[in-house]
Amino acid sequence: MNPLLNRLQPYPFERLRLLIRDITPNPALRPISLGIGEPKHPAPALLKETLAASLDSLAAYPATAGLPVLRQACADWVQRRYGVTLDPARQVLPVNGSREALFALAQTVIDPTRDLERGGAVVVSPNPFYQIYEGAAFLSGATPVFANSDPARNFAADWGQIDEATWSRTQLLYVCSPGNPAGAVLPLDEWRQLFELSDRHGFVIASDECYSEIYFRDEAPLGALEAARRLGRDDFRRLVVLTSLSKRSNVPGLRSGFVAGDAQVLQAFQLYRTYHGSAVNPAVQLASVAAWNDEAHVVENRALYRRKFDQVTPMLARVMDVRLPDAGFYLWARVPEDVCGGSDTEFTRLLLAQYNVAVLPGSYLAREAHGVNPGAGRIRMALVAGVDECTEAAQRIVDCITQHRSR
Template sequence: MNPLLHRLQPYPFERLRQLTRDIMPNPALRPISLGLGEPRHPTPALIEEALTSSLKGLSSYPATAGDPQLREAAAGWLQRRYGVAVDAATQVLPVNGSREALFSLAQSVIDPTRPGATVVCPNPFYQIYEGAALLSGAEVAFANSDPARNFAPDWSQIDGATWARTQLVYVCSPGNPTGAVMPLDEWRTLFELSDRHGFVIASDECYSEIYFRDEPPLGGLQAAKALGRDDFRRLVMLTSLSKRSNVPGMRSGFVAGDAEVMKQFLLYRTYHGSAMSPVVQSASIAAWNDEDHVVANRELYRTKFAQVTPVLQAVMDVALPDASFYLWAGVPAAFNGDDIAFARGLLAQYNVAVLPGSLLARSAHGSNPGAGRVRLALVAEVAECLEAAQRIASYVKSL
């Protein structure tokens, strides 16, 4: 067996199951989960119709590069959303969800024969980043989130020697779990470091279409264009329909950016066997070409957060994020920063499941930046999320 598999850590949800296996939740209350970030709004009818009307595509082997129409749809969306122009033939690849691409990109980018091969990622983070790095033979360096900057990662924590060994940097903007959006100045800093040390930047932007302010979140390609980097050198952005269009089970997204990186990534994926089903491609074309359902979806989240956030703010340290569908809440002082104890007590007494922040992070630079916080995924309907918030408020008041 591959010895690198032993370096992987259990997924946060598996760790939480182990930490709560002795708990019998309050049977008087129906269970409500704010733990899993799985979109639960209805899938738009236009996507379902496109999916079912293209079943004849099942009789054909798909090309790894995808249907030209799908690549054009993705390029058209990038132009409309970010004002950036990409060559659909050489700078866009469809992928089976951003998770698959985040993992496989590292396998095609990392050269493990170079001493000290390193991947830098934010902390807390989406655990695929760490797993992808370790299974590519690299080490992981973490940039802790900074509470003073709405929990955006502090890239200055990475020293010069580490940057010199870095081959790949994962950026998550809007961030999971914090919802922080990286501003242009920080993109400039990363681009300058990339020019100096030659590493690739992978910008995970799967939450980009769920935001609460008038100005949509800045994207990586958009930042590059603003800074005169129209070739998108050493930059790849990854996005998905899962959150934008409420189709997590469809497993559809795309990757776009540096043509040379994309060429090598396509070569890897051709052997990896990751071509997208023609049926899913047809539905994806319909999704990327329609914006009305995205606007409606965003309004559902805005309504939900507008009702839920004040209830929680009355009892916890929590604020509306820049974007995404998470609240990153501080546990009450009575717990002395023990987010796991808070989650266990809430589950036992009020039958509400939340994800402890310490399970989403690693100890680095002298601390675990997720400790003392919990991630609340507001993915259910408004009434259910509001009931969960009211139970959490009752729990905190009972302490």
């Protein structure tokens, strides 16, 4: 077996299962899960209709490069959304959702034989983080290094924690904007800093932007391609952006997204994917064209999330340290010190046992780095269910904290 597999850590939801294995949730209350970030809003009818009408396309093998009509639809969406012009033949590549591509990209760009005398290749990511980043680093033969989130800056990653010696060994930087779990969006000045570091040390930047269409203010979140264009980097050198329809269009089971950016990186990535056998289902491609070409269902989806966050955030803010994120569908809340001693794991157990609400301990989404685990003492709540269900869950959390404090 590949010995690098031994470096992989259990996924957060496996750790959660073990944490609560002896818990019997309160049977008097219906279960409500805020633990998994799986969209629950209905999938758009136009996408389902196109998918059903495209089943005859299953008779043909799909090309790794994807259908030209899909690449064009993705490029057109980027133009409408970010004002960025892409060559759909060279700068866009359909993928089976951003998760698959985030992992595979590291296998494409990392050279594990480089810098061995200085400790080997490094992959930098924010902390807390999407665990695929860490697994991709390990299985590419690199070492993951983490930049902790900074609560003073709405939980944006503190890239200044990475020293120059580490940046000099870095071959890939994962950025998540809007972030998971705290929803922070990188501003233009921060992109300028990261691009300068990439120019100095030659690493690729992979910008994970799967939450970009769920936001709560009038101005849409800045994307990496848009930032590059505004900074005069129209060749998008060493920059790739990954996004998907999962959150935007409520179709996580469709497994459809795309990667865009540096044509040279995408050429190598397409070669890897050709051997990896990861071409997108042709019916899925045609349904994806319909989804990327339609914005009405996205506006409706965003309005539903805004309603939930408008109702839930003030309720929870009365008893917890929690704030509206820049974007995304998570709330990142601190457990009060006078409840379970501020422990995210103990509060998770208490909440499930007494109020039948499932959340995810924040410490499971992070690693100890620079002397701390930046997720410790926090919980992640995914507001993916309906408005009424999320509001009911919030009230139960308020009741749980209030009751515990009164003892």
